[in-house]
Structure formats: C-alpha cells, structure tokens
Amino acid sequence: xxxxxxxxxxxxxxxxxxxxxxxxxxxxxxxxxxxxxxxxxxxxxxxxxxxxxxxxxxxxxxxxxxxxxxxxxxxxxxxxxxxxxxxxxxxxxxxxxxxxxxxxxxxxxxxxxxxxxxxxxxxxxxxxxxxxxxxxxxxxxxxxxxxxxxxxxxxxxxxxxxxxxxxxxxxxxxxxxxxxxxxxxxxxxxxxxxxxxxxxxxxxxxxxxxxxxxxxxxxxxxxxxxxxxxxxxxxxxxxxxxxxxxxxxxxxxxxxxxxxxxxxxxxxxxxxxxxxxxxxxxxxxxxxxxxxxxxxxxxxxxxxxxxxxxxxxxxxxxxxxxxxxxxxxxxxxxxxxxxxxxxxxxxxxxxxxxxxxxxxxxxxxxxxxxxxxxxxxxxx
Amino acid sequence: xxxxxxxxxxxxxxxxxxxxxxxxxxxxxxxxxxxxxxxxxxxxxxxxxxxxxxxxxxxxxxxxxxxxxxxxxxxxxxxxxxxxxxxxxxxxxxxxxxxxxxxxxxxxxxxxxxxxxxxxxxxxxxxxxxxxxxxxxxxxxxxxxxxxxxxxxxxxxxxxxxxxxxxxxxxxxxxxxxxxxxxxxxxxxxxxxxxxxxxxxxxxxxxxxxxxxxxxxxxxxxxxxxxxxxxxxxxxxxxxxxxxxxxxxxxxxxxxxxxxxxxxxxxxxxxxxxxxxxxxxxxxxxxxxxxxxxxxxxxxxxxxxxxxxxxxxxxxxx
Numbered sequence: 249x250x251x252x253x254x255x256x257x258x259x260x261x262x263x264x265x266x267x268x269x270x271x272x273x274x275x276x277x278x279x280x281x282x283x284x285x286x287x288x289x290x291x292x293x294x295x296x297x298x299x300x301x302x303x304x305x306x307x308x309x310x311x312x313x314x315x316x317x318x319x320x321x322x323x324x325x326x327x328x329x330x331x332x333x334x335x336x337x338x339x340x341x342x343x344x345x346x347x348x349x350x351x352x353x354x355x356x357x358x359x360x361x362x363x364x365x366x367x368x369x370x371x372x373x374x375x376x377x378x379x380x381x382x383x384x385x386x387x388x389x390x391x392x393x394x395x396x397x398x399x400x401x402x403x404x405x406x407x408x409x410x411x412x413x414x415x416x417x418x419x420x421x422x423x424x425x426x427x428x429x430x431x432x433x434x435x436x437x438x439x440x441x442x443x444x445x446x447x448x449x450x451x452x453x454x455x456x457x458x459x460x461x462x463x464x465x466x467x468x469x470x471x472x473x474x475x476x477x478x479x480x481x482x483x484x485x486x487x488x489x490x491x492x493x494x495x496x497x498x499x500x501x502x503x504x505x506x507x508x509x510x511x512x513x514x515x516x517x518x519x520x521x522x523x524x525x526x527x528x529x530x531x532x533x534x535x536x537x538x539x540x541x542x543x544x545x546x547x548x549x550x551x552x553x554x555x556x557x558x559x560x561x562x563x564x565x566x567x568x569x570x571x572x573x574x575x576x577x578x579x580x581x582x583x584x585x586x587x588x589x590x591x592x593x594x595x596x597x598x599x600x601x602x603x604x605x606x607x608x609x610x611x612x613x614x615x616x617x618x619x620x621x622x623x624x625x626x627x628x
Numbered sequence: 629x630x631x632x633x634x635x636x637x638x639x640x641x642x643x644x645x646x647x648x649x650x651x652x653x654x655x656x657x658x659x660x661x662x663x664x665x666x667x668x669x670x671x672x673x674x675x676x677x678x679x680x681x682x683x684x685x686x687x688x689x690x691x692x693x694x695x696x697x698x699x700x701x702x703x704x705x706x707x708x709x710x711x712x713x714x715x716x717x718x719x720x721x722x723x724x725x726x727x728x729x730x731x732x733x734x735x736x737x738x739x740x741x742x743x744x745x746x747x748x749x750x751x752x753x754x755x756x757x758x759x760x761x762x763x764x765x766x767x768x769x770x771x772x773x774x775x776x777x778x779x780x781x782x783x784x785x786x787x788x789x790x791x792x793x794x795x796x797x798x799x800x801x802x803x804x805x806x807x808x809x810x811x812x813x814x815x816x817x818x819x820x821x822x823x824x825x826x827x828x829x830x831x832x833x834x835x836x837x838x839x840x841x842x843x844x845x846x847x848x849x850x851x852x853x854x855x856x857x858x859x860x861x862x863x864x865x866x867x868x869x870x871x872x873x874x875x876x877x878x879x880x881x882x883x884x885x886x887x888x889x890x891x892x893x894x895x896x897x898x899x900x901x902x903x904x905x906x907x908x909x910x911x912x913x914x915x916x917x918x919x920x921x922x923x924x925x926x927x928x929x930x931x932x933x934x935x936x937x938x939x940x941x942x943x944x945x946x
Binding site: 563564565566567578579582585586588589591592593596 | 856857858861862899916917919920922923926927930
C-alpha cells in the first residue's frame with residue numbers, strides 16, 4: 249500500500265482510513281506493506297510492515313510538508329523530494345510476493361504505477377479527495393498531473409462517495425466501469441455520559457482549510473449567539489485559515505463565544521463529542537466527511553453541507569447548502585431549542601453510523617482487489 | 629376557490645340521491661385526541677359546511693384515518709349519530725367476520741360498518757402493482773371476488789386519490805371504476821348501498837375496541853402519528869398551545885392552530901426505528917426527513933404560541 253500519513257500523526261481522514269483499512273485487511277488474513285514518506289512513529293498493527301525512505305538509518309527519513317495544505321500555502325512541496333520518494337517506491341526490493349499495489353491519492357502515483365508495472369501486478373487507487381476540491385478550483389497543475397497518472401493507470405479506482413466518483417468520471421475521464429464507491433466508516437466507541445449537561449456547545453472538528461467552510465459556521469453562530477447566551481461555539485483543529493478565522497470571529501462580535509482549541513488528540517476529540525449538543529460540518533467540498541460520521545457515532549446530532557459524501561449514506565442528519573448561512577443558523581437553533589429532536593436524531597444517527605463498519609469496508613476493498621486481478625487475467 | 633367544478637359535481641351526486649355524505653372533523657385533524665370541546669366543535673363545523681354546500685345532513689360519522697374506539701362510539705352516540713365506520717381488523721374482530729354490521733359495545737345504538745381491507749386494498753394499493761399475482765385486476769374479476777365473499781355487507785373504502793393520483797389514469801383505474809357497476813350487476817347476490825342504508829341492517833353482535841384503532845400501517849394503531857418521541861413531543865406541544873389559542877379568542881389563531889392538528893404533520897415525523905417501513909411515509913411526505921418535518925412544525929407552533937401570547941398581552945420572557 250503506497251500511502252501518506254499514518255496514525256498517530258495524521259491530519260485528516262486519509263490517516264484514519266489507512267489505519268483502519270490495514271487493520272481489517274490483516275484481520276481478513278492478508279499481509280500489508282505500508283509505504284510512507286514519513287519516518288513515523290507508526291501505531292503498530294500486527295501484520296503490517298512499514299517502510300520509508302532512509303529507514304536503514306533510524307530517524308533520518310526526510311521531513312515532508314503536509315501535502316494536504318499544499319495548494320493553499322505559498323510553500324509548495326514540489327521538487328526533488330517528491331520525485332525522490334516516487335523513485336524510492338519504484339526501486340523497492342525485497343517486498344516478497346505482492347498481489348496488488350494500492351495507492352492512496354496523488355503523492356505516490358508515479359512510483360506506484362512503476363512498481364506495479366515492474367512487479368506485473370494490478371494497480372488499485374483510492375481517491376479520498378481531488379486537487380480541484382482541496383484548492384477550491386485553483387489546482388496545482390503538477391498535483392493534477394499526478395492524480396491523472398494514477399487514475400489513468402489504475403485497473404480499478406475506489407472513490408469514497410458517489411459524488412467523488414462522478415467527479416473522477418467528469419474531470420479525470422475515469423472509465424465509469426472501473427470506478428467503485430467504498431464509503432468510510434467509524435469504529436464503535438463507548439458512548440460516554442455527557443460531561444455536564446448544563447454546559448452547551450456547538451462543535452466543529454476538522455482542519456482549518458478554506459474547503460471546510462468554517463466561515464459559514466462562524467457567520468451562522470453570530471446570527472444565533474444572542475438567542476442562546478448559554479451556548480459556546482467550539483472549533484477544534486488547526487490549519488492555514490486559523491488566524492483569519494480568529495479575526496473573523498472578532499469582527500462578527502462573537503470573539504468571546506468562540507473557542508479555538510487548536511489540534512486535539514483522539515482522546516480529546518472523543519471527550520468533545522461526548523459533550524457537544526450539535527456537530528457542524530459546513531464544508532464547501534467534502535468528499536466524505538469522516539468527522540461527521542464520528543459525531544453521529546457518538547450520538548451527536550449533525551448538520552452537514554449537501555455535497556458531503558456522508559450525506560449519501562445517512563438520512564438522520566440535516567443537510568444544508570454550504571453557502572446558506574441562514575439555514576445553518578436555523579438548523580443549529582432548532583437542535584438547541586428542541587431536546588426531543590436532538591435526542592431522536594442523535595439516537596438514529598448513532599445507529600446509522602455504526603450499522604456498517606470498517607470490516608464491511610475492508611471486505612468491499614478485497615472484492616475490488618479480486619476484480620482488478622480478474623480484469624488483468626491473473627489467477628486468484 | 630380552488631376547484632369549483634368539483635363542488636358542483638359533488639352537488640350533482642347529492643341530487644342523484646345515490647350517495648350519502650359522511651360526517652367527520654372539518655380539518656383532517658387529530659381532534660379526537662385533544663380535550664373537549666375540540667372534537668365536537670370540529671364535527672359541528674363540518675356538519676354546517678355540508679349543510680350549506682350540499683344540503684346534506686349526514687347520519688354516519690368517520691374519524692380522521694378511520695380512527696375508532698369505544699370512547700369515540702360514545703361520542704357518536706352523544707352527537708346522535710346513527711353509526712360509525714371502522715377498520716375490519718382481525719385484532720378487533722377476534723375471529724368474527726368483517727362482512728356483517730356490528731354495533732358498539734360501549735354505545736349499542738351506534739351501528740358499526742367495517743372496512744374490508746383486503747378487498748379495499750386490492751384496488752387502493754395493489755391495482756397497478758405489476759408484481760402482484762392477480763395483476764392486472766379487471767372489473768369482471770373483482771366483481772367475481774365480491775360475489776364469492778360470504779356475509780351481508782362488504783365495506784369498500786379507499787381514498788379519493790386512488791382514482792387518478794395514487795394510480796394514474798394510464799394505469800386503467802378509471803376504466804376499471806366505470807366498468808365495475810355493470811360487472812357487479814351480473815351477480816344477483818350483489819347490490820350497492822349507501823352507508824346509511826347498510827347501517828339499518830340489524831347488527832350481528834356488539835364489538836368492543838378499548839384502544840384507538842386506525843387503518844394505517846401494520847399495527848392499525850396510532851403509531852403512524854404518535855409512535856415516536858418526535859411525534860409525541862410535537863403533539864404534547866400543540867395541545868399546550870391549544871390552551872392559549874383558545875384563551876386568545878382570536879378566530880384566526882384558533883383556525884391556524886386547528887390546521888396544526890392535521891394528522892399529516894405527525895405522519896411526516898415518522899421515524900420507523902432504523903429505516904424499515906420508512907418508504908411509505910417518505911412517499912407521502914413533503915419533507916426531506918422526519919427531522920425537517922419536526923423542526924419546521926415546531927417553528928410554526930412556536931410562532932403561533934407567540935401570536936397567541938401577544939394577543940393575551942403576555943410579555944416575551946426569553
């Protein structure tokens with residue numbers, strides 16, 4: 249598996265996905281070699297071997313900037329480092345017997361394609377998001393190019409939502425026959441008792457990137473802050489929009505009602521979810537939106553933008569147009585105002601979010617592997 | 629007026645002397661579940677309208693969604709109705725046949741005519757279902773089934789929308805309907821009667837229904853409207869607003885409140901416990917989800933309560 253980030257250091261859904269997917273694949277009896285540009289540490293998973301450039305000398309792996317921000321910050325991660333990583337992937341030896349080369353997103357597509365060709369094995373690519381979306385329509389050409397290489401070369405492509413699948417077909421000319429949809433999932437956790445039911449807050453958890461639409465959350469908050477003087481608006485996460493969002497909160501006159509927590513640990517996130525009254529994911533673009541599914545799994549009533557992939561698999565949430573500040577404000581207000589609505593949507597959402605999990609997703613993924621092998625005329 | 633020609637046709641039917649009008653609540657409401665005098669008032673409004681528009685004085689009563697109970701039979705008796713309609717549901721019949729007239733155990737002067745739901749649903753639900761083993765249903769076949777049904781009276785009761793909406797004209801439902809009278813006439817054992825005529829057949833036995841029965845869903849209870857927390861919470865809330873709406877003595881506020889008692893609002897809030905049966909409810913719903921339905925309803929109700937309180941001069945507290 250040619251990957252990118254892996255827990256415990258991860259910034260988005262891709263890291264969670266890689267961890268859960270490799271874990272379930274090994275449980276199904278497969279062994280996984282996970283390639284990453286980072287030197288770790290890696291949360292150990294039995295049956296998963298990690299490799300990174302420079303691993304022969306411990307701790308000397310190259311530092312790569314977080315690529316998910318690449319399109320949004322002046323410093324881009326291009327150059328020899330990426331080519332070097334891909335060349336390293338291509339030339340890797342001693343991998344033993346490999347059935348499938350599976351690459352996630354754009355970073356390692358060139359190396360993965362070459363490795364698959366060298367080993368004579370099918371290439372499968374999972375697309376978690378596209379450069380068009382991450383950059384809100386101002387893509388880096390060189391990232392697009394790498395995405396296109398993977399999508400064109402892969403025998404089968406996995407998209408994390410129907411919406412994303414259509415985009416791959418429309419914008420990258422992916423062959424519809426080759427693109428499968430496999431949604432993300434969440435792992436069941438104990439439902440914690442609410443920390444203190446008298447303290448109420450509306451929660452956003454995620455990166456502070458332009459595509460996440462946190463502006464909309466702040467503007468909606470400012471419309472209802474006076475009506476609910478006991479409610480706080482909590483923003484957990486870090487990212488390039490951080491400073492701008494703090495200024496915006498101040499300008500909207502709700503600086504004292506918004507808490508910016510910065511990056512939170514998994515444990516802190518679970519605590520936040522156990523106490524939140526409402527979860528909001530107002531993304532302009534959200535190929536899946538695993539944070540919303542996690543909130544639902546924790547029993548928190550959730551509002552997402554209509555374009556979110558997660559909206560495709562659940563009806564136990566509110567779906568709002570990402571630009572509709574008034575509608576976000578109304579939905580938040582309704583959930584704060586009507587306890588029965590909160591409780592019922594929370595319960596049904598929890599059930600829906602946990603109805604299927606990573607084991608189902610891993611089995612679906614293995615089915616795609618088998619399909620790819622059959623398509624390449626390989627014995628199974 | 630939206631469709632005056634429909635009213636004119638109903639008047640023509642009335643003049644034919646071949647139809648009986650049913651009394652019910654003026655609004656398609658759950659008035660029978662809120663404290664008196666709401667139910668009596670809504671039934672009186674409806675009677676008044678029937679008299680004014682059609683010159684009709686109905687003697688038979690039916691409740692919204694075919695709701696029926698021993699208590700409702702007592703209400704019908706107190707309002708001097710000859711009888712009521714109810715669902716011919718096995719749970720209430722306890723082995724007896726739905727094809728005989730009964731009387732209410734709680735009010736023996738109230739005749740009970742029961743809906744034969746399998747034969748009614750053959751037309752109402754299954755008519756255009758191509759997967760049905762009896763598809764296509766012809767008037768000739770249906771008349772044969774009616775003739776082969778033992779008993780004294782067959783209650784066929786379906787929505788007006790059955791003919792042309794649930795089953796669109798291209799399904800052949802209108803041809804079926806116009807062919808049915810002559811097909812029925814071929815069977816000497818069958819003849820048509822109005823509910824008022826059928827109510828004069830001596831009852832076979834008293835029937836007791838201690839809970840409220842309806843014609844909806846698998847359980848034939850009120851679960852479709854008051855089965856979940858959203859629905860019950862909305863209904864409790866509308867009952868409370870009813871008190872201030874009445875106190876306000878503002879007819880417009882009272883009328884708006886009665887519209888909020890409409891059963892459909894609660895139907896849209898149906899959450900089936902994890903997805904099953906959601907389909908039928910969603911088909912009839914104008915909302916994206918039961919949560920939307922609930923939130924919009926509660927917003928409207930909150931607004932109405934504010935109007936009523938303003939009328940009463942109660943200051944805003946919040």
